[in-house]
Structure formats: structure tokens, C-alpha cells
Amino acid sequence: MTMLQVKDFGKRFTIHHLGKTRQAVEHIQFSLEQGEFLGIVGKSGSGKSTILKSIYRTYRPDEGSMIYHSARYGFIDLTDATEREILYLRKHEIGYVSQFLNVMPRTTSRELVEKALLEMGATEQAAKIEAEKALTHFELDPKLWDHYPNTFSGGEKLRLNIAMATVKKPRLLLLDEPTASLDQQSKIKVREIIEKLKASGTTLVGIFHDIEFMDGLCDHVFDMQFSQDKFVKEGVIDES
Amino acid sequence: MHEEPILQVRNLNKQFGNGCTHCRNKVDRQLEKNYCPICGTVYACQDVSLDLFPGEILGIVGESGSGKSTMMQCLYFDAPVTSGEAFIYNGELNGLNVFQLSPQKQRYIRNHKYGMVYQNPVNGLKMNFSSIGNIAEKLIAAGNRHVSSMESTGNKLLEHVQIPLFRSKEEPQNFSGGMQQRVQIAKALSNNPPILFLDEVTTGLDLSVQANVLDLIKQIQREWGISMIVVSHDLAVIRMLADRTMVMLNGSVIEEGLTDQILEDPQHAYTQRLVYSLL
Numbered sequence: 001m002t003m004l005q006v007k008d009f010g011k012r013f014t015i016h017h018l019g020k021t022r023q024a025v026e027h028i029q030f031s032l033e034q035g036e037f038l039g040i041v042g043k044s045g046s047g048k049s050t051i052l053k054s055i056y057r058t059y060r061p062d063e064g065s066m067i068y069h070s071a072r073y074g075f076i077d078l079t080d081a082t083e084r085e086i087l088y089l090r091k092h093e094i095g096y097v098s099q100f101l102n103v104m105p106r107t108t109s110r111e112l113v114e115k116a117l118l119e120m121g122a123t124e125q126a127a128k129i130e131a132e133k134a135l136t137h138f139e140l141d142p143k144l145w146d147h148y149p150n151t152f153s154g155g156e157k158l159r160l161n162i163a164m165a166t167v168k169k170p171r172l173l174l175l176d177e178p179t180a181s182l183d184q185q186s187k188i189k190v191r192e193i194i195e196k197l198k199a200s201g202t203t204l205v206g207i208f209h210d211i212e213f214m215d216g217l218c219d220h221v222f223d224m225q226f227s228q229d230k231f232v233k234e235g236v237i238d239e240s
Numbered sequence: 241m242h243e244e245p246i247l248q249v250r251n252l253n254k255q256f257g258n259g260c261t262h263c264r265n266k267v268d269r270q271l272e273k274n275y276c277p278i279c280g281t282v283y284a285c286q287d288v289s290l291d292l293f294p295g296e297i298l299g300i301v302g303e304s305g306s307g308k309s310t311m312m313q314c315l316y317f318d319a320p321v322t323s324g325e326a327f328i329y330n331g332e333l334n335g336l337n338v339f340q341l342s343p344q345k346q347r348y349i350r351n352h353k354y355g356m357v358y359q360n361p362v363n364g365l366k367m368n369f370s371s372i373g374n375i376a377e378k379l380i381a382a383g384n385r386h387v388s389s390m391e392s393t394g395n396k397l398l399e400h401v402q403i404p405l406f407r408s409k410e411e412p413q414n415f416s417g418g419m420q421q422r423v424q425i426a427k428a429l430s431n432n433p434p435i436l437f438l439d440e441v442t443t444g445l446d447l448s449v450q451a452n453v454l455d456l457i458k459q460i461q462r463e464w465g466i467s468m469i470v471v472s473h474d475l476a477v478i479r480m481l482a483d484r485t486m487v488m489l490n491g492s493v494i495e496e497g498l499t500d501q502i503l504e505d506p507q508h509a510y511t512q513r514l515v516y517s518l519l
Contacts (some may be wrong), residue, residue, distance in 0.1 A: 017516070040265030057498060059505040083484050083498050084243055084293055104480065106455060118462070 003069050003172060003203040004055070005031040009079075010063035011050050024050045026063070030222050034069075034171075037194070037204040041211045042224025048207045052174045054079075055205070056096045057086045068094075071171060091119050095165035098176035101149055101157040108133065109152075109160050116164045133161040138193060155186040158217045162193055166202075173197060175206035179213065187213060244329055245291040246467050247315075247435055252288040252324035254310050254491075257281030274307070274490035284310040286491040288324075290437065295439045295465045299482025299499060301472060301514065307491035308471040309359075312439050314339075316356050316467075317346045328353055330434050355466075357426030359440035361420035362425065367413040371398060374412065375430045380446045382431035397426040401456060420451035425456065429464075436460075436468045442477055454480055477517050479503060487511045 010026035025047035032038050041046045053059040055066060061079040063223045070076050070093055073085060081089070090096075103112055113134055119126035136146055138159040144152065149160055158178055165173060175194075194217060196205060208214055211221060263276035275282045275369060285307045292298050300308050315326060325337045330353060338349055350356075358364040361500075365374050369419060375394040384390050391497040398408050401422040412420050428436060438457065443449040458481060461468060470481050478485055486496040487508065495508040506512045 013505075014507075018511055053504070058500045060497065060501055060507065083496075085298075086498060087296075087483055104458070106451060115462075 001034045002067060003032050003036070004205070006064070007067070008050075008064035009051070009054065009061060009066060011047070011054055011059060012062050028064070030220065031234070032203060032220070034203055035198065035201045036219040037198055037206065038220045038222055039211050039214050039216055039218040040109070040205065040207045040222045040224065046224035048224060049176055052176050052205065052207060056094065056174055068172065071224060071228040085093045092168065093171045095168060095170035096176070097158075097161050097165045097173065097178055099154065099158060099178060099180045101152070101161050103149065105150070106144045106148065106215045109149055111139065112149070112160065113163050113167055116167050120168055134167045136235065138163045139189065154181050155183070156187070158182065158190070166197060170202060172203045172205070173202060177207050180209060192218065207208055243293060246294045246329055247292040248327045248329070249288065249290045249315065250325045252311060252314060252326070253283075253322045254285040254307070254314055254319065255281055255283050255322045283351055283491050285314065287490075288493055293468060294467055295461070296483045298480050299471055299472065299478035299485040300488060301475060301478050301485060303473060304489035306307070306322045306488040308488055309439055312437050312469065312471055316354060316437055317350060324483060328435070351431060353433055353435055354429065355433040355436040356442050357421070357424050357428050357436070357438045358378065359443055361412065361417070361424050364424040365420065368411050370409045371403060371412055372408040374423065375427050378427050378430045393430065397430055398423070401426045411425050418445050418452060421445065421453055422456065422462050425453070425460075429460065434467060436466050436469060438470045440472055442474065443472070457481060457510075458499045472496050475515065487514070
């Protein structure tokens with residue numbers, strides 16, 4: 001079953017103050033089956049994050065379509081879904097993880113994860129149990145559970161971020177350079193997390209600087225240079 | 241799947257002044273300014289439409305003079321509208337344009353459906369009544385007559401907004417700005433309204449008190465599921481509270497979208513200027 005099909009997608013940025021318009025990406029095309037993992041690679045500035053942010057609708061898409069298969073709405077075009085539909089999808093179906101933690105201030109890690117669950121309608125009791133399970137699962141030091149995350153290290157923030165996104169068991173998870181600025185040890189952990197998510201049937205789109213690191217995990221690699229996706233067989237990029 | 245809004249506003253117009261032949265025709269009106277250079281009529285709100293959905297927080301940003309508060313005052317019947325429609329889909333008033341109801345009916349809506357928190361607590365509180373008396377006033381207006389139950393409701397609310405109980409009989413004029421604001425929030429919540437209006441509630445409070453009030457609002461939304469319209473010129477407040485955001489300029493809505501989209505990918509020149517001037 002096709003989970004996400006992006007067709008002829010393009011995005012422009014207009015800065016009125018400078019009187020300039022810049023085409024960030026155009027003619028982007030790929031499709032993704034349920035449970036697959038698409039890796040997006042390319043130079044910085046090539047528009048990788050733009051694609052991801054447009055899927056999540058942090059950016060307003062300009063051209064093309066992005067058909068997503070929603071559990072609630074069926075096939076829905078993310079480029080012209082209503083804001084309320086997008087808010088619902090963000091709460092229940094589509095997760096977004098970046099290397100930056102952008103959360104409510106004055107909230108402890110535990111509360112953040114619980115809040116993610118409560119939003120979905122979990123009971124307080126269930127949220128508490130699930131939150132602890134997730135924090136343990138992603139190996140966040142229990143000492144940090146009742147602390148504000150603003151003093152966390154990059155790796156800790158990332159793990160909290162992933163925990164917040166994955167407790168919702170999203171159908172589609174967008175990973176925006178989750179391994180950037182992490183040491184080798186933490187990267188391996190991220191890889192393990194992605195393996196687990198994939199095993200549980202989550203569909204993933206990820207941006208990685210070092211795609212070799214994801215060897216054997218990606219089903220497709222989308223190279224910004226060629227604007228098309230290639231099928232990957234056993235970790236080797238099929239150039240044909 | 242169609243979702244019903246709880247509050248629907250269509251083409252709300254509010255003008256101060258009678259207009260003249262020059263400005264009465266909407267097409268001829270200069271859009272850069274919201275007042276007529278000939279007769280001085282101010283068009284404070286021009287065709288403002290919005291949908292507020294159950295349980296969501298809608299943010300409204302814009303510079304001072306953009307018509308944010310005027311719109312709020314019209315919705316709360318503090319000021320009459322020039323034209324426009326508003327519908328509340330909650331109980332017996334479904335499908336009625338509330339702007340055209342009798343003053344009695346409008347008062348009923350204020351007492352049963354709406355809560356309002358003004359920027360200046362003087363507008364929302366009787367400063368020389370006790371705090372609990374202020375809450376009781378609203379409860380009586382909403383039809384409560386039982387003194388001891390009102391007292392326990394009032395105390396519970398004051399506790400909820402972290403006003404120490406031994407001060408509940410004190411007059412708000414003795415309180416600090418942040419405390420007054422919290423008493424106002426308690427008062428606004430006392431009739432258990434489905435819709436809450438917050439007009440620049442944190443403006444003028446120092447940062448730590450501001451944080452305190454914002455946390456309280458967020459907590460109320462989470463626990464009570466009240467729909468809120470939050471007016472602010474402070475993007476940080478909007479970022480923290482609102483799910484969706486509308487940007488107003490010269491009385492018109494120039495842009496609306498998901499809050500993170502407004503902040504990260506603003507489309508209109510004015511919104512861009514606003515967002516890029518964020519420190």
C-alpha cells in the first residue's frame with residue numbers, strides 16, 4: 001500500500017523585503033510503501049529539509065501534490081489539506097524529529113512525553129506508564145526525567161525528541177538530520193532506534209548527511225542531485 | 241470528515257464614523273490605511289472571518305491599531321458591530337446570528353458561553369470588591385443562587401490560579417498585576433464557558449509572571465478543553481499558546497495558517513517583517 005506519494009512538488013520562497021523569489025526545490029517525485037524507509041541525501045542547501053517541512057506543512061507547499069494515506073481521512077493531499085486536518089494528523093499520525101528540540105518551556109522530559117500521549121486521548125494512568133516505557137526504551141537517564149530539557153546534551157535532546165514522536169506510534173515519521181552533531185556511539189543508538197521503528201511497521205523519511213551510516217536500512221535513496229529515487233538493494237545504491 | 245466550529249464569524253465590520261461618499265465604496269477605499277483621509281472614518285475591522293474549533297487556541301497577532309482588540313470587543317458585545325455575522329454552535333443558539341440578538345440574549349451568551357480576560361484588570365474586575373466577590377458576581381449572573389456552593393466554587397478557582405485562600409476576601413486593588421490577572425482568569429472561568437477570549441493578557445507583566453500566566457492558560461486548555469481566542473502582539477506568546485494563527489493589519493486579516501507555518505514560512509510582506517523582527 002502506498003503511504004506517501006509526492007508528485008512534481010515544488011516550493012518557492014519570496015522575501016518581499018528584498019523583492020526576491022527563490023525556487024528552493026522543484027519537480028520532486030517519489031513514492032513510499034508502508035513500512036519503507038526513504039533516505040534523502042544531498043548537499044546542504046539543496047532543499048532536503050524543505051521537502052520534509054513541506055510534508056509536515058511547516059512550509060506551505062507551492063506546486064505539485066503529496067498524497068498521504070491517512071488512517072482517518074483515507075488518501076489526502078497534504079498540500080491542500082485544511083489546517084485542522086493537518087493538526088489532527090500531527091497529533092495522531094505524522095511525527096517530525098529534528099536535531100533541535102522545540103518544546104514548551106518549563107516542562108520536564110517526563111511531562112513532555114506524557115503530554116504527547118494525553119493529546120492523543122490516553123488516560124493519565126496509561127500516559128504515565130507509556131512515557132516511562134518510552135524514556136527507558138530510548139535510554140534517557142532516569143535522572144533527567146524530571147528535569148527541564150534546556151540543559152540536555154545534543155544526544156539527550158534528540159532521544160527525548162524521538163521518544164516524544166514515537167510514543168504516538170506515528171504511521172509516518174519524518175527525521176530531519178537526526179544524527180547531525182552526534183558522536184559515533186549516539187549515532188549507533190539512533191540507528192538501532194530506526195531499526196526498531198522499521199520493524200514495527202513505521203514508514204520513515206529521513207535526511208542524513210552520512211547515508212553510508214544507514215547502509216542496509218534504507219529501502220530507497222533520494223538524491224537531490226538527480227531529483228529521483230533509486231531502489232537500494234542490500235545497501236548498495238543501484239545505479240541502473 | 242467535516243468538523244463543526246464552535247464559533248463562526250463571517251465578514252465582521254466595525255467602523256468608527258459614518259463614512260462619506262469617498263470611503264463608503266469599499267473598492268475605492270485605500271487599503272494601506274484603514275481610515276478615510278477626507279471624513280476621518282476609521283475602518284477598525286474589515287470583513288474579518290474566522291472559525292474557532294472545539295478545544296483549540298486561535299492566535300491573533302498584529303501591530304497596535306490593527307483591529308485585534310476591536311474585533312474581540314465586538315465578539316464580546318462590548319461594542320456594537322457595524323455589520324457581520326457570528327454563530328455559536330453550542331446548545332440552544334445554533335444558527336442564530338448573535339450580533340442581531342436582543343441585549344438580554346447577548347447578556348445570556350456573555351454569562352453562559354463566554355469568558356473574557358482583558359489586558360487591563362480594571363476592565364474585568366471590580367477593584368473594590370473582594371476577589372471571591374468578583375467571582376460570585378459572575379456566578380450570580382450565570383444563575384447561581386446558593387451562597388455556600390458559590391463560595392466553594394470560588395475558592396476552588398482561586399486555588400486553581402494560585403491565589404492563596406487567606407487572601408480571597410481581599411480586594412484585587414491590593415494585588416500585584418500578575419495576581420490581578422489570575423483573579424480575572426478565575427472570574428472568566430467561573431461560569432465554565434466553552435469559549436474564552438484573552439486580550440493581551442500578559443502584556444505589561446514581567447517575564448516570570450508572564451510565564452506563570454501562560455502556563456496557567458495552557459494548563460486550563462489541556463484540562464478543561466476550552467476553545468480560546470488569544471490576541472497578542474507578542475509572537476512568543478502566540479508561538480507558545482496557539483495552534484493556528486491569524487495576522488491582522490489595518491483591520492483586515494492578511495494571513496492565516498498553522499502557527500509554526502506563520503512563523504517559519506510567512507507569506508505576506510507584513511508578516512515577514514513581523515517575524516523577521518523577532519529577536
